[in-house]
Amino acid sequence: MSLKSQDKEIYDLIQRERKRQAETINLIASENFASREVMEALGSILTNKYAENYPRKRYYGGCEVIDELEELAKERVRKTFGLPLDWHVNVQPYSGSPANLEVYNALLEPGDTIMSMDLASGGHLTHGSPVNFSGKNYKFVHYGVSEKTGRLDYMEILKLADKINPKLILCGYTAYSREVDFKKFREIADKVKAIAMADISHIAGLIAGAAHLSPFPFFDVVTTTVHKTLRGPRAAIIMCKDKYATAIDKSVFPGMQGGPHENAIAAIAVTMKEASTSSFRKYAEQVVKNAKILAQSLQDFGFKIISDGTDNHLMIVDLTNKNISGLEARKLLESAGIVSSQSPIPKDPRKPWDPSGVRLGTPAVTSRGMKEKEMSKIAAWIAAVITDPSIAAKVKQEVKRFTKNFKAPGL
Numbered sequence: 001m002s003l004k005s006q007d008k009e010i011y012d013l014i015q016r017e018r019k020r021q022a023e024t025i026n027l028i029a030s031e032n033f034a035s036r037e038v039m040e041a042l043g044s045i046l047t048n049k050y051a052e053n054y055p056r057k058r059y060y061g062g063c064e065v066i067d068e069l070e071e072l073a074k075e076r077v078r079k080t081f082g083l084p085l086d087w088h089v090n091v092q093p094y095s096g097s098p099a100n101l102e103v104y105n106a107l108l109e110p111g112d113t114i115m116s117m118d119l120a121s122g123g124h125l126t127h128g129s130p131v132n133f134s135g136k137n138y139k140f141v142h143y144g145v146s147e148k149t150g151r152l153d154y155m156e157i158l159k160l161a162d163k164i165n166p167k168l169i170l171c172g173y174t175a176y177s178r179e180v181d182f183k184k185f186r187e188i189a190d191k192v193k194a195i196a197m198a199d200i201s202h203i204a205g206l207i208a209g210a211a212h213l214s215p216f217p218f219f220d221v222v223t224t225t226v227h228k229t230l231r232g233p234r235a236a237i238i239m240c241k242d243k244y245a246t247a248i249d250k251s252v253f254p255g256m257q258g259g260p261h262e263n264a265i266a267a268i269a270v271t272m273k274e275a276s277t278s279s280f281r282k283y284a285e286q287v288v289k290n291a292k293i294l295a296q297s298l299q300d301f302g303f304k305i306i307s308d309g310t311d312n313h314l315m316i317v318d319l320t321n322k323n324i325s326g327l328e329a330r331k332l333l334e335s336a337g338i339v340s341s342q343s344p345i346p347k348d349p350r351k352p353w354d355p356s357g358v359r360l361g362t363p364a365v366t367s368r369g370m371k372e373k374e375m376s377k378i379a380a381w382i383a384a385v386i387t388d389p390s391i392a393a394k395v396k397q398e399v400k401r402f403t404k405n406f407k408a409p410g411l
């Protein structure tokens with residue numbers, strides 16, 4: 001019995017998606033290729049098991065193996081991120097969005113003030129967007145980036161914090177390309193006696209691979225997804241100082257979630273083992289090298305990059321000088337086999353659905369073994385297609401041939 005013989009419709013859709021992934025260049029900064037091993041854990045018999053609550057306190061029988069598994073996953077998270085001894089780990093959040101809401105729910109009352117980055121400057125929906133649960137239930141006040149440099153302005157963030165006295169300061173971004181000075185955030189939080197929270201979803205793999213400064217031990221709480229630069233399953237982790245452990249655990253279960261996805265937790269454990277190897281360090285280093293070359297090459301073709309470059313895995317291309325919107329550019333590039341996401345630029349005059357930029361990232365192409373030379377080639381294709389849309393179909397064929405030389409893990 002197999003999916004192929006039992007459910008051809010779904011099997012065929014998976015094969016079509018596999019082909020799409022194999023034959024295109026994926027520059028979506030939040031995506032990656034999970035290994036076969038990660039997927040083996042994710043698709044294992046662990047999906048059969050209910051295990052509400054935490055190890056040794058379950059509401060269901062038959063959890064002795066699951067308890068061991070969840071403890072091992074937590075231990076590996078500790079090791080991979082080098083967590084201080086007085087930190088606690090929760091590996092049950094279903095994904096990044098619930099993880100963030102679970103932290104707010106644990107440490108704040110509805111209506112409390114949170115300071116975070118606005119969406120256009122690089123924040124996430126769960127960082128207080130008015131259309132999100134976060135923005136509807138807490139009072140968010142946003143900081144942005146400096147208009148001049150496109151970077152965080154720590155003096156301005158301090159001034160704003162001083163003025164509004166937030167109960168929690170959130171540092172962590174979906175579309176910010178510069179290294180974050182975590183220590184400065186700690187100092188600002190201390191000055192106004194706020195809880196310091198970091199959402200490292202995007203850069204967690206770089207942190208694990210020592211290609212970005214670590215937020216530990218400067219913060220009180222850290223959340224991360226596992227499926228972006230970390231190359232793991234779609235899942236999330238909350239790490240916090242011991243004094244917040246009980247509140248965080250209660251907020252995850254029973255506060256917001258039911259039974260944990262133990263298959264995802266096993267896949268988190270596999271990811272953590274992979275992310276603590278020397279080859280993962282090399283990977284993280286190459287992700288950053290590739291992003292820098294991609295940004296530089298695009299600049300050489302006259303593209304504007306917010307903050308003039310990148311220190312991490314992503315860049316925001318401001319298309320206002322190219323006479324094309326973010327949505328149009330995304331669609332055009334996709335017709336040439338290059339997949340990206342539209343993105344707002346700071347203080348974007350356009351709407352989020354069709355903003356002024358695209359976000360490009362190198363985690364997925366680096367997982368396929370692409371290096372500096374390939375980044376220059378990709379930049380040349382992007383420039384050529386944006387300049388002359390009529391060549392998109394031809395470039396798509398070239399991209400298809402090109403991708404054959406770079407096997408994606410897990411495909």
Ligand SMILES: Cc1ncc(COP(=O)(O)O)c(C=O)c1O
Nearest residue numbers: 095096097124173174199201225
């Ligand atoms: C910084 C940040 N936090 C949280 C999330 C939410 O993660 P998920 O899509 O798994 O809910 C994202 C996803 O893009 C993100 O970029």
